[in-house]
Amino acid sequence: MLEQVGITTEGFAWSGPLLSLLGSTLILFVAVLVIRALFTRFIRRTVHSMELRRKWLVQSRNGLILLLVLGLVMIWGEELRTLALSIVAIAVAFVVATKELILCVTGSLLKAGARSFDIGDRIQVKDFRGDVIDQNLLATTLMEVGPGKIAHQRTGRMTVIPNALFVSEAVINESYTDEFVLNVLTVPFKREDDWVAAQEAFLEAAKRHCEPFLNDARRYMTKLSDRRGLDVPSVEPRVTIHAPLAAEIHLVVRFPSRATQRSFIEQAILNEVFGKSNFLPKKLEDRRPQEEEVEGEEPAF
Secondary structure, rough: HHHHHHHHHHHHHHHHHHHHHHHHHHHHHHHHHHHHHHHHHHHHHHHHOHHOOOOOHHHHHHHHHHHHHHHHHHHHHHHHHHHHOOOOHHHHHHHHHHHHHHHHHHHHHHHHHOOOOOOEEEEEEOOEEEEEEEEOOOOEEEEEEOOOOOEEEEEEEEEEEEOOOHHHHOEEEOOOOOOOOEEEEEEEEOOOOHHHHHHHHHHHHHHHHHHHHHHHHHHHHHHHHHHOOOOOOOOOOOOEOOOOOOOOEEEEEEEEEEEOOOOHHHHHHHHHHHHHHHOOOOOOOOHHHHOOOOOOOOOOO
């Protein structure tokens, strides 16, 4: 009887700390949920910009998840350390099995530390290109932009890429300058086409469509250069010539635009230029001088 009572007493003594840990964990979960609800309500009431609101909602959610993880580690740290001594082999197998997840977390830390991009930026990673609409510890969600790597319209498809790609692949951020961006449009011509006239037409059209905001873009780039210590290129529209193949001439049209009007300005320039002319080669009559006849002169017999 006494032994049975002693065992029961030890059981209750062992379960006391466990109940305390479970209670602390429950309190932590409730506190995090309450804080998130308050943050969400505050952001939805005070932030009117849709882009900024989505950015703060994602950042607050990720911050609370990190807080929850740190709290759980602090609560269960002693038990985890005790348990880890006996499961080293299992831990090694777990690391091997979850290598991709670890790489995703590492990629998330890498992009956060390098500040590669933020919510709303347009990025390209490997063959994936789009606007960032969500990001967490494991994956980044893009609203696809295309088709291809030169178009600026959304396709309506969503792409979820693992953060492990950020460890091994380069990230191209097309929205690094935020408000105003520089766009590059490549138009191919055959060497015999009238590409000289096309070059003048593209330059004139780019200047006309960029004129309303060109001064604002110039001031913005100057301010950006002073703030970040960068040598920002000129925002003046320009058309340069490339000859990638012997039979082709490529006109590279570079022009500034607002970040939200890239596709609109590009299509306006193309429609204006090609709406006036197709720049086909001029037909030249190849006549020898001795075969030319004077107008009105009768041929001699």
